[in-house]
Amino acid sequence: MRRMHGSDRSGWWLIVPFAGLVFLFVAGTQGANRFGAEPGRS
Numbered sequence: 886m887r888r889m890h891g892s893d894r895s896g897w898w899l900i901v902p903f904a905g906l907v908f909l910f911v912a913g914t915q916g917a918n919r920f921g922a923e924p925g926r927s
Contacts, residue, residue, distance in 0.1 A: 917923070
């Protein structure tokens with residue numbers, strides 16, 4: 886935390902890499918969604 890404050894950034898920036906890991910492992914929507922059908926599927 887001290888180094889983050891030394892660079893004038895909030896400690897909340899430490900969450901950013903972990904948020905990416907969460908999105909990596911969360912399953913996507915199955916089937917069609919508001920953007921249309923899944924490419925390559927018919």
